[in-house]
Amino acid sequence: MTTITTTTNLCRKFECCLVITAFLLATRPPAAFGHENLISNPGFESPPGTNGLPSGGWWVSEGRGHLLVETDHAVSHTGAASVKLHAEKETKAVLASKRFSVSPGDHLLFEVWMRGGTGDSAGSKTYAGLAFRDRDAKVFARAYFLSPAPSQSWTRLTGYALAPAEATAAEVHLGYTNAGSTFWFDDVSVSITNPVSLSLLAEPKTWPGRQDLQVRVINRDSHEFQGNLDCALDGQPKRQPLLIGPKATRDMNIPVTVTGVGPHTFALHARGTIGTVAELREKFRTAPALDLYPACPSCLQAGPESGRCQIEARMNVNPVDRSGLKWCIEVLDASGNILHSLTNYVSAERLAGIVSIPTAHAGNFEVAAHLLDRTGAIIGTGKTEVRVIAEKLARVTFGPDGFLRLDGVPQLPIGLYSAGHFEEMARAGFSVTHSYSITTGDADDAINPTDRRLKELLDQSWAQGMRMMVELPRKAIEKAKWGQVRRRIETFKNHPGLLCWGSEERVARGAAPLANIEQLYKVVKECDPDHPLVLGDTRDVIQHLQDDRRNFFPDDCMDAGIWWWYPFPLKEPDGNGLEGGASGADELQPPVWLTTTLSKKPLWIAFQAYQKPSRDAVFPTPAQYRCQAYLSLIYGAKGLFFYTGSGQRDYLGKPAGLLNKPDEAHWDYVQKLVRELHDFSSLFLASQPAAGLEVLSGKGAIECMLRHTKDQQILLAANRSARAQTLTVRQPSFQVTQAKVLYEDRHLSLNGDTLTDKFAPFEVHLYQISIP
Template sequence: MPSIAAAALLHAMPPQDCAPNLLHNPGFEQGLQGWRGAGAGPDSVAHGGAASLRYHNPDDARYRTFSQTIAAQPGQTIAFGAWLKGRGLQGPPQDRGASVYIQSFDAQGRFLEGRYPAGIVGDSDWRPISARYRVPQRAARVTLGLYLRRGTTGTAWFDDVYACALPPQATLYPANGRTLIETPQPQWVTVSSVLLDRQRKVIDQTKRRRYIADRQWLTYTPPLLPPGEYRLRQQVTEAATGRRRSSEIALDIGQPTPAVTIDGQGFTRRHGERLFPLGIYSTRDGDDDLARIAAAGFNSVLNYRYGLGKDADGFFRRSRRHGLQVIYAIKDLYAGSRFAPATRGSYAALAATQINRLKNQPNLLAWYINDELGLEFLPQIAARHQQVQRLDRHHPTFQVLNKTAALDDYYNSTDILATDPYPVGSEPHLRRTLHDTLQTVRAARGVKGAWMVIQIMDHAAYDSRRQARAPTEDEVRAQAWLALIGGARGLLFYSYNDLFYQQQRGRFERAAFAAQWRGIARVARQIRSFSPYLLTGDGVTLQLDGPAAARIFVRGDSALLLAANPEARTVTLSLTLPDGWHHQTERTLAMSLPPFGAIHLPLQR
């Protein structure tokens, strides 16, 4: 089951079981040797051995970390942790305490991703803090650190720190009665399957031993059963090591096709017809705003602040009036999450109330169950996914991640995966959009939905210290083209409401907004016009020399060529079309693409 698998994923690893430990001087027996940072020192109060690291911070404006680089490789899973003891640790309610972290950087020294498990607060005896981290493919440097979070004061002791690379193991990825088994090397595995009814009674069970060289799809064939909703619980066990992974999915037998589903190529189907979700995030939901969104070419809207005490039915009615599908957010209903509403009951009960109340809305497209929550929330996310499957089999779950390295870990807890690179203003190029799309599509394995979030917001909306830098129309278009070239089956623009952020600062210019929106609308309408080609599932990504990317989308005897330049400089696009295809009689194309340039060309056989 995802919840069990996730719990195992997050289980603490004792330092003595971590071999080899990638850290130098993990117990501070040699003082601070091997560690970077100032303001802390060794102490005789220890969890193990004779020493620890002690850091006292009386100033909430002071922020220091103590770290070292570890020899981790891209793709590795790192188990890391430490023992912590605290006295008088106080700070901001949402982000305080002492903890351990791990983070990675690319070859240019730019931050990629990190993992920051919750730590200790107040007065605490020795406690273990642990987590796991998948190293991104683009990582060139990985560091582990100890710290008091920003704004935290008090005293903390750190000891028996560890970081070790976990050996890869066999994994299973189920989908509608078929299960993909992937192994890190050729080996024998045992795959067990248990079919449960709605009362969790065992109806059928099988066990099969297979030799798998790399990856193999297995099909589970249930016995003759009455129509109904069942659960398929599966486990893959390595013969050589005994290590195992588990999953659990809904399995419908003889049931009507869900109103909205993800088909065998990862496309969204609504009432049996393929739909390319072209949506936008917005907390503004008045008729004027929804009319503007619909007129721009969008077919879906995601309001991520709807919830308790709000007129959700009215939001659905207004959206429906403008022809918009709704991706409804229940992403905050998790204990310990930053935006979790106060409740005397359980978050599962709150979620059930909303699901049961809204599941019959005719323009409900999907349930938004996770917005960038880390692996520490995975057991709750997996449970929410299963809850939606039980209560509303007609609509898929959808979640957005900002860490592509962990995508595989979320596979069993969602129907649709997406990532949100937000490169504009953070990087001098748009390469991350294509990279993250390819990683998302790979993780979806052709059976989950793979969507992408396109940045239209200015990072200054979230950090007043940053200079205003909204994405240009060319940058928005290039992001979208790169996502489509990478294989995205849906796009969501983030976010409409952030286009108005200067209103709160008294610097909003209506004319500037109108110009920006016209550019966004031009991009959205172009994408919508591509739908007949995007929805066929027939196409090929072209192999090019240089940074530009291109893909052909085929529809019968015609095709659409998309090409995009992710660089802030002019590049030359040179390509030869596959046999039988041409553009205006030409099969070989050569042209210059300006900075962040994106083109679309019709092709014929």
């Protein structure tokens, strides 16, 4: 028995990842003996469909290139046919089966027979396995099994996988990642080996007290199952007898009593004569009786007229206890005086009311809401605030030079993705925060459930003198649910902690059409013309933009663009184009989406501040951090972000962002670098590009930029090579004998109009040269 590790789609952003250990069982009996094969047309014996693909629901998903698929009647393992996969150019694709239903915790046994063609190299391995989909039909986890070296003999590839907690369906993927190779697959089999499956028919209710857990039990065996269904809620056990006929399904209600507000855990076990045959574990949260959302808007601009705010809440009470409920809203000033109040009967779960806020002067006002039972007793309460601010704090623009303007002052945004340690960030000189925690939420909700968390993050950012890049809800964008998007924008558009709105990779990942991003931009401009939309997305799916990235961004859908640059380790390829990888054997390759762009909009960059999952991956060194930052400025970036990941993990599966491993990731140095960038930005922004610089040595390895003011010139030079280099440049306007090397406490002698200096690998020098 040989052990192999299944790989999963370790995506850079917000996607769920799963690593499963599979076993290649060369001596085990045929797959799923005595169990149903869940695959339609598993031996490819049926006539092909009208599209030329195998019938039975088989389809192709192409990441790169074009996969040629045909039913081959000349080659087979058993029967009269197999499926043949081939490509003329480099191709990354899968042949996928029709989906089949699974339950969380199901044990799946996968098997397929495969062979290679004549002349295929030993490096032309492929893979096959399972992909799992959630309730939204999105693939969120994979269990892939790597093939042995190809041969012209049929080889059986088999392994086990466990359906993860969110899984509702699965499908087979037969993989292809080669050019010029040919593979045949035959006799695909997937079976569920556990005799009983358990799943929830509905999510647990969110209110404390009595409720029924709705459970579906499937007997997959051809014999009657008799035993017990044990339920343990927060460790408290309960048992019910369980009797299900052969190949039958039974839906059951399990009465439970949930105590308190907050997280809860329950475990279901189906037990028979041989012990536990199925297990299901779930976590859920109960909410307070009154769940108050941030006021809309949460901030008002000061002015002579009073402002009006929509106050909304969700009532979370068992329907049997809702008769006679009322809710009350009060607006209080800083001294606790009630300025406005209203009371209404509760007629639905969603509660709403309009309150008036005085806006003559800047200040904070508390909004208190109470839920009253039929006797007038308070059974739920919530508080939020409305802030009145100066108009200038709610406006962010771009200048003609492409840099941001805050109150008319040019700014170089310096940000941290997945931000934390806000006090340290502010002391270091960061100006922008970010969080992926506010990008989730059901698209059908009128108000995104993460808006409360977003208000906390905006308040914290502003309290530390920073602003936040706020991504708009992903699922709402994908499903064009613009009401939820509008609500978020209207709620926070005046918040002084807001820098810009954002959206990431909905088109690049194929999750939404470009038309949705076009509409998103219109919604942002309609609701909030005073803040830009900074788009981290492409005009087409990323697989179509692998070779030429000049026309990369959809300019008509954004005020500025942002993309990624994660070049370390230098030799590691960027397989899907989403990593922003651009590297060679011994030097940093420029991010071509920036250096060759046709975009007329300002472009920001997010460079690497995390550890990749390969075994030899490490965090950037201090020199590499500094090189990435200054190369980005030289290449024309108008904003700098340290990308710490969206859940990225190292090869051991541990979180691997900058703040997850602060010592290993050189967090202390990053803070020092950010302070340097912050201080340097005032000099940089006060200068203009200058022409006439001639590079005499170091050209190609050392990138340079010359800028000038009335009385000085600034030369930025960064060695993108992993080898030491010497730079010599000539500039007729160099008419002094020395240049000051900033942040190095040294001066460099000039030879007339020529400057020469040495550079260690990835070293950066910044020269300040006076104009006499």
